[in-house]
Amino acid sequence: xxxxxxxxxxxxxxxxxxxxxxxxxxxxxxxxxxxxxxxxxxxxxxxxxxxxxxxxxxxxxxxxxxxxxxxxxxxxxxxxxxxxxxxxxxxxxxxxxxxxxxxxxxxxxxxxxxxxxxxxxxxxxxxxxxxxxxxxxxxxxxxxxxxxxxxxxxxxxxxxxxxxxxxxxxxxxxxxxxxxxxxxxxxxxxxxxxxxxxxxxxxxxxxxxxxxxxxxxxxxxxxxxxxxxxxxxxxxxxxxxxxxxxxxxxxxxxxxxxxxxxxxxxx
Amino acid sequence: xxxxxxxxxxxxxxxxxxxxxxxxxxxxxxxxxxxxxxxxxxxxxxxxxxxxxxxxxxxxxxxxxxxxxxxxxxxxxxxxxxxxxxxxxxxxxxxxxxxxxxxxxxxxxxxxxxxxxxxxxxxxxxxxxxxxxxxxxxxxxxxxxxxxxxxxxxxxxxxxxxxxxxxxxxxxxxxxxxxxxxxxxxxxxxxxxxxxxxxxxxxxxxxxxxxxxxxxxxxxxxxxxxxxxxxxxxxxxxxxxxxxxxxxxxxxxxxxxxxxxxxxxxxx
Numbered sequence: 395x396x397x398x399x400x401x402x403x404x405x406x407x408x409x410x411x412x413x414x415x416x417x418x419x420x421x422x423x424x425x426x427x428x429x430x431x432x433x434x435x436x437x438x439x440x441x442x443x444x445x446x447x448x449x450x451x452x453x454x455x456x457x458x459x460x461x462x463x464x465x466x467x468x469x470x471x472x473x474x475x476x477x478x479x480x481x482x483x484x485x486x487x488x489x490x491x492x493x494x495x496x497x498x499x500x501x502x503x504x505x506x507x508x509x510x511x512x513x514x515x516x517x518x519x520x521x522x523x524x525x526x527x528x529x530x531x532x533x534x535x536x537x538x539x540x541x542x543x544x545x546x547x548x549x550x551x552x553x554x555x556x557x558x559x560x561x562x563x564x565x566x567x568x569x570x571x572x573x574x575x576x577x578x579x580x581x582x583x584x585x586x587x588x589x590x591x592x593x594x595x596x597x598x599x600x601x602x603x604x605x606x607x608x609x610x611x612x613x614x615x616x617x618x619x620x621x622x623x624x625x626x627x628x629x630x631x632x633x634x635x636x637x638x639x640x641x642x643x644x645x646x647x648x649x650x651x652x653x654x655x656x657x658x659x660x661x
Numbered sequence: 662x663x664x665x666x667x668x669x670x671x672x673x674x675x676x677x678x679x680x681x682x683x684x685x686x687x688x689x690x691x692x693x694x695x696x697x698x699x700x701x702x703x704x705x706x707x708x709x710x711x712x713x714x715x716x717x718x719x720x721x722x723x724x725x726x727x728x729x730x731x732x733x734x735x736x737x738x739x740x741x742x743x744x745x746x747x748x749x750x751x752x753x754x755x756x757x758x759x760x761x762x763x764x765x766x767x768x769x770x771x772x773x774x775x776x777x778x779x780x781x782x783x784x785x786x787x788x789x790x791x792x793x794x795x796x797x798x799x800x801x802x803x804x805x806x807x808x809x810x811x812x813x814x815x816x817x818x819x820x821x822x823x824x825x826x827x828x829x830x831x832x833x834x835x836x837x838x839x840x841x842x843x844x845x846x847x848x849x850x851x852x853x854x855x856x857x858x859x860x861x862x863x864x865x866x867x868x869x870x871x872x873x874x875x876x877x878x879x880x881x882x883x884x885x886x887x888x889x890x891x892x893x894x895x896x897x898x899x900x901x902x903x904x905x906x907x908x909x910x911x912x913x914x915x916x917x918x919x920x921x922x923x924x925x926x927x928x929x
Contacts, residue, residue: 419840426843433847437856443863444717445709573690576697584701591708596700 405505427514457526464519466549476503552638555645736781802888816902854880
């Protein structure tokens, strides 16, 4: 385990040094990420300027939802590039080489690239998150602080699970299914507002089929100290992030299963 | 008939067919993603409209149509440089482009025109059909609105092509590639009306938004379609588009002539 961690650090350093060779490209890429998520927030600001509230949610509360999910997703986004490329790796036969190495394929894929320009999303989301706490009256007890950290961690794991799912599908399709972006990036798009504002079928899908609400909505209610318009209990809100973690573990198991069915394309 | 005679044709036919199938998968992926995206946007807008009783510059029904038009015509936005030109700049084959006995700007403009139109056509029509039938998108306000919308869409296509060429030319300055495009794309996206419809921005921003070229890409044509801008006012939209087309084409041609003089070919 320690060995795997040390190896990952090695992978990440190499990847970072590679990216630092193109410094201008890195800076522009980071700024681009910052702007890309930033314009979405400008849209939210403009809508609140006009409509003043979103159901019973204030701008600061929505900003907290928005900031938290972007911070969590920035971690995933910097680790998950490898899984986007599983289709290419399978097609070119490169994946066979990974199987020969005496380390888990998941570790190798995560280690493939540490995308530092995602720092842009992290900074933008983090900035909005901090800004929102200035306007919110959050009771920062040790429990709430721990819940915030756990939510970000489980959120990052959950989204990584989604990317692993996409990679697993590539064993069969031998190409990366951009179709699945509707779940990953679509999920982020939806999570910037509280799940309660959406239609019931949509809420149910993102709670029961894909437990995204468990990492981006329910725990945030407990942090904000709000009662849920959907009527969940405080105990559930605290436990919810674990479903995100569970989804991640399940994704790893499905990946293993996929590996067993993997057949080299032979090229 | 000699079978070996038809062989090359059947081969090229099946190869071409398989290639188109590849693009169909990409088109389908984009199609599903954009429907999901549109649905999320619309549900959020519904929630905002439920929160207020004050009259807004655009009603919910219009916003729904606006969002679907935006999703259908997403591919028209100048969100990346022409990938063909990018590859030429990277590999150094751009040097061949310079010796061709053609006007390079016109040549690149035609390239980028096809680059913008072809993929958009493939996904926009089925998406609009589906949205019209099932997802609450409204048909054009009147036959006249349809006509002025078509005219404005033609203007939008030229505008987006002029911007795409400018983005492509910036590649010749920065070896690192798509830097300028990375920064320009989100801003264009916002100012064209793709994040939220432009009329919903605060009043103080409206004048700036109306002066800038980007509303001619999405906002103005969409509003002509739904009659939010009346047919009588259509000339102002078209004039605004054409003034900017001339400015941006002029700028692009000037940038290209400068870039040609200072070009360092990297390829080996």
